[in-house]
Amino acid sequence: MSELMAYVREQAARLEGFDPSAIDIGPVLLEAGALNRVAPYLKEQGYRKVIVAADATTIGIAGRVVEQAISGEGIEVSATIIRPNELGDVIADEQSLIQLILDVRSRGVEAIIAVGSGTLHDISRMSAYATGIPFISVPTAPSVDGFNSKGAPIILRGDKQTIQSVGPDAIFADLDILTKAPPALIAAGFGDMLGKYTSLFDWEFGALTGGEAYSPVIADMTRKALSDCVQHVDEIAARTPEGIRLLTGALLESGFAMLLFGQSHPASGAEHHLSHYWETSFLRTGRRQILHGAKVGVACAEISGLYHRLADEDKLPVEDPDKKARIKEAIASIPRQDMIRGWLAKVGGPNTLEQLGVDNDLFERSLKEAHLIRLNRHTLLRAYNELKS
Ligand SMILES: NC(=O)C1=CN([C@@H]2O[C@H](COP(=O)(O)OP(=O)(O)OC[C@H]3O[C@@H](n4cnc5c(N)ncnc54)[C@H](OP(=O)(O)O)[C@@H]3O)[C@@H](O)[C@H]2O)C=CC1
Numbered sequence: 581m582s583e584l585m586a587y588v589r590e591q592a593a594r595l596e597g598f599d600p601s602a603i604d605i606g607p608v609l610l611e612a613g614a615l616n617r618v619a620p621y622l623k624e625q626g627y628r629k630v631i632v633a634a635d636a637t638t639i640g641i642a643g644r645v646v647e648q649a650i651s652g653e654g655i656e657v658s659a660t661i662i663r664p665n666e667l668g669d670v671i672a673d674e675q676s677l678i679q680l681i682l683d684v685r686s687r688g689v690e691a692i693i694a695v696g697s698g699t700l701h702d703i704s705r706m707s708a709y710a711t712g713i714p715f716i717s718v719p720t721a722p723s724v725d726g727f728n729s730k731g732a733p734i735i736l737r738g739d740k741q742t743i744q745s746v747g748p749d750a751i752f753a754d755l756d757i758l759t760k761a762p763p764a765l766i767a768a769g770f771g772d773m774l775g776k777y778t779s780l781f782d783w784e785f786g787a788l789t790g791g792e793a794y795s796p797v798i799a800d801m802t803r804k805a806l807s808d809c810v811q812h813v814d815e816i817a818a819r820t821p822e823g824i825r826l827l828t829g830a831l832l833e834s835g836f837a838m839l840l841f842g843q844s845h846p847a848s849g850a851e852h853h854l855s856h857y858w859e860t861s862f863l864r865t866g867r868r869q870i871l872h873g874a875k876v877g878v879a880c881a882e883i884s885g886l887y888h889r890l891a892d893e894d895k896l897p898v899e900d901p902d903k904k905a906r907i908k909e910a911i912a913s914i915p916r917q918d919m920i921r922g923w924l925a926k927v928g929g930p931n932t933l934e935q936l937g938v939d940n941d942l943f944e945r946s947l948k949e950a951h952l953i954r955l956n957r958h959t960l961l962r963a964y965n966e967l968k969s
């Protein structure tokens with residue numbers, strides 16, 4: 581068993597009443613050359629017919645190599661290249677889902693091999709769920725923590741919704757490929773991790789003030805993954821093999837934290853709600869997408885600024901003095917926005933709304949309305965807005 585999985589199983593064992601079958605997962609490889617292990621794994625599992633899901637870029641990066649290796653094992657294999665929308669972006673919406681689901685059904689395949697980054701994984705996990713077959717993860721960039729979660733954030737009728745579906749049966753994260761991913765995607769992965777500062781806070785806030793389910797074990801798991809990234813920001817910024825291994829390991833650990841909890845609370849708070857709001861606004865106004873982690877990183881800096889201001893000016897929308905004291909203490913442990921912007925700049929990602937391309941009008945609207953995207957989450961942003969209204 582890999583070191584990563586040994587750690588995940590150790591954490592799972594600390595959860596009360598946890599069903600170990602929830603992480604009944606095949607090989608989780610994070611190493612150079614992991615790509616070469618995909619085809620032998622499929623052979624060993626007895627698959628006879630599979631489909632590779634990729635986009636026009638990722639098919640060239642790893643898709644064709646995997647396809648040839650699978651065919652070399654005597655397994656029937658074909659590829660589906662998910663088509664971009666009219667703006668040129670591949671997005672996880674109804675059209676992409678139908679494309680893959682129809683190909684899965686018409687070709688009668690037994691598994692989907694997802695070759696790509698976050699979007700390709702969400703299209704694959706949702707299609708696997710809809711057709712009742714497994715999916716296998718082959719990440720091509722360390723850009724998100726969504727390779728191994730269960731939730732599929734997808735665009736349905738223009739809104740971003742997360743549907744609980746399935747996690748992967750196995751993960752083959754090849755460091756030779758991940759290390760060569762474009763710097764913007766690596767910076768986005770780091771931004772997605774920085775977002776855990778505010779998501780972890782919002783989760784605790786939701787538990788204290790909204791009675792949301794909470795797990796200290798899972799919160800600690802996510803905190804450790806975040807701390808691994810921040811402590812090694814220089815290696816990640818330099819994109820050394822060790823830096824990319826640490827970043828990808830942290831993304832996978834955060835993904836496993838979501839998988840163990842069964843929902844995305846540990847990894848997604850107000851910063852994600854702002855990011856989703858900007859994403860769907862860009863879609864509606866016909867603008868090209870910005871990377872998820874790039875948005876999350878900047879949103880995290882903005883939310884940090886807001887939450888610290890509410891604490892500093894004693895404007896926290898909480899009555900109970902004990903709860904208020906704990907919340908103040910938790911806010912004090914969120915790095916100040918300048919610190920977050922400094923880390924983002926170090927890894928070469930955008931660190932201001934302006935650099936991101938989010939104008940002031942959109943930002944102001946998102947601050948007031950983003951909490952409406954996830955009404956089952958009691959974030960501080962939501963409590964603040966509800967107090968004002
Ligand atoms: N399920 C979950 O829990 C989570 C899901 N997500 C979701 O993930 C999505 C974002 O994923 P993200 O990874 O940021 O972006 P995308 O998956 O949208 O990928 C952006 C583009 O990067 C390109 N690309 C990928 N790998 C490489 C590579 N090695 N070399 C060159 N180009 C490459 C691809 O090619 P091209 O040039 O064709 O564009 C791809 O389309 C969002 O929808 C977000 O909501 C995020 C976090 C968690």
Ligand SMILES: O=C(CO)COP(=O)(O)O
Pocket residue numbers: 725726731732733741742772844845847848852856
């Ligand atoms: O992006 C995520 C974690 O990084 C998950 O987001 P949601 O909780 O909005 O589905």
